[in-house]
Amino acid sequence: xxxxxxxxxxxxxxxxxxxxxxxxxxxxxxxxxxxxxxxxxxxxxxxxxxxxxxxxxxxxxxxxxxxxxxxxxxxxxxxxxxxxxxxxxxxxxxxxxxxxxxxxxxxxxxxxxxxxxxxxxxxxxxxxxxxxxxxxxxxxxxxxxxxxxxxxxxxxxxxxxxxxxxxxxxxxxxxxxxxx
Amino acid sequence: xxxxxxxxxxxxxxxxxxxxxxxxxxxxxxxxxxxxxxxxxxxxxxxxxxxxxxxxxxxxxxxxxxxxxxxxxxxxxxxxxxxxxxxxxxxxxxxxxxxxxxxxxxxxxxxxxxxxxxxxxxxxxxxxxxxxxxxxxxxxxxxxxxxxxxxxxxxxxxxxxxxxxxxxxxxxxxxxxxxx
DNA sequence: ACCTGAACACCGTTCAAGT
DNA sequence: ACCTGAACACCGTTCAAGT
Numbered sequence: 001x002x003x004x005x006x007x008x009x010x011x012x013x014x015x016x017x018x019x020x021x022x023x024x025x026x027x028x029x030x031x032x033x034x035x036x037x038x039x040x041x042x043x044x045x046x047x048x049x050x051x052x053x054x055x056x057x058x059x060x061x062x063x064x065x066x067x068x069x070x071x072x073x074x075x076x077x078x079x080x081x082x083x084x085x086x087x088x089x090x091x092x093x094x095x096x097x098x099x100x101x102x103x104x105x106x107x108x109x110x111x112x113x114x115x116x117x118x119x120x121x122x123x124x125x126x127x128x129x130x131x132x133x134x135x136x137x138x139x140x141x142x143x144x145x146x147x148x149x150x151x152x153x154x155x156x157x158x159x160x161x162x163x164x165x166x167x168x169x170x171x172x173x174x175x176x177x178x179x180x
Numbered sequence: 181x182x183x184x185x186x187x188x189x190x191x192x193x194x195x196x197x198x199x200x201x202x203x204x205x206x207x208x209x210x211x212x213x214x215x216x217x218x219x220x221x222x223x224x225x226x227x228x229x230x231x232x233x234x235x236x237x238x239x240x241x242x243x244x245x246x247x248x249x250x251x252x253x254x255x256x257x258x259x260x261x262x263x264x265x266x267x268x269x270x271x272x273x274x275x276x277x278x279x280x281x282x283x284x285x286x287x288x289x290x291x292x293x294x295x296x297x298x299x300x301x302x303x304x305x306x307x308x309x310x311x312x313x314x315x316x317x318x319x320x321x322x323x324x325x326x327x328x329x330x331x332x333x334x335x336x337x338x339x340x341x342x343x344x345x346x347x348x349x350x351x352x353x354x355x356x357x358x359x360x
Numbered sequence: 361a362c363c364t365g366a367a368c369a370c371c372g373t374t375c376a377a378g379t
Numbered sequence: 380a381c382c383t384g385a386a387c388a389c390c391g392t393t394c395a396a397g398t
Contacts, residue, residue, distance in 0.1 A: 107333045138348035145325020153287045168318035175351035228382050
């Protein structure tokens with residue numbers, strides 16, 4: 001009963017549910033996350049989950065929140081370097097493809113999301129864009145689009161994506177310099 | 181049984197199934213497309229669908245194919261005008277959000293997709309990018325990303341997306357001019 | 361506080377059978 | 380050629396009941 005997480009911190013049953021959900025998500029994709037499989041992974045029956053969690057939507061919303069926090073952390077070190085920011089964005093999304101998909105594709109459950117989380121993930125992008133909202137949205141769209149298409153396997157196997165990224169970032173950097 | 185479509189052309193039972201699927205998709209989103217509801221819309225029981233279609237994956241693949249053909253058609257008139265191309269891309273995706281989602285997000289079922297369809301949709305983008313593959317991928321990533329985030333409701337309600345698009349396209353245009 | 365079995369309204373799909 | 384009911388292995392969720 002002294003439930004402890006990997007880092008030794010005390011962990012609620014609810015956190016254990018979310019941890020298991022995150023593992024199943026990364027192993028088998030979004031449709032692998034079923035209440036019955038999740039229960040199974042915890043050695044319990046599906047109805048028991050509802051004592052710790054409202055339902056499946058809440059689980060997905062909680063994972064979205066985790067993803068946003070992790071993204072914010074991963075982007076922060078890039079500072080105001082546009083290229084470093086792009087590299088960090090792509091690296092995180094490639095390392096956590098399912099979680100990235102969950103966090104970026106579905107509408108945020110803004111009711112459920114604690115305030116500030118969304119902004120924290122957006123802030124590094126805005127900063128790398130020199131505080132210009134249009135530039136920030138262009139940068140975000142570009143990074144999201146390239147990563148989403150790459151994760152979906154939509155580019156030819158022999159496509160030189162590093163070159164595409166370099167081209168795109170170069171274009172935005174020039175535009176930003178001219179704007180300043 | 182002289183089944184005819186909206187344009188008067190003779191239509192196979194299979195096409196009727198796909199038409200109904202497309203309607204359900206656009207009305208209720210991807211998860212509304214169930215074999216039972218689809219059958220219902222056709223006045224038939226679910227098992228009957230399997231006489232006209234292998235299964236649900238084939239239906240989705242067929243809709244993806246339709247989407248790619250429509251996108252190719254929608255983009256063609258833009259010629260080599262980058263801004264016109266971006267406008268056409270965004271307009272189509274906004275007018276057919278569910279179909280766009282279906283066509284862009286999931287891995288293409290390349291086994292099932294007739295050869296040339298994917299290329300036909302990509303060609304106008306490559307052309308607008310002046311034949312430069314890196315520029316084309318940057319343009320595609322940018323357009324897809326902005327549209328995907330917009331359709332997912334990820335921008336603030338008061339965001340000036342026209343301005344973001346203008347900024348992004350301006351950046352790519354300058355880069356393209358310098359490259360030439 | 362935590363877990364259970366039984367049940368409900370759903371899924372996609374198969375199959376033997378009917379016209 | 381086209382459709383059917385019954386069935387199977389799944390879903391998410393509720394609820395009364397047990398410790």
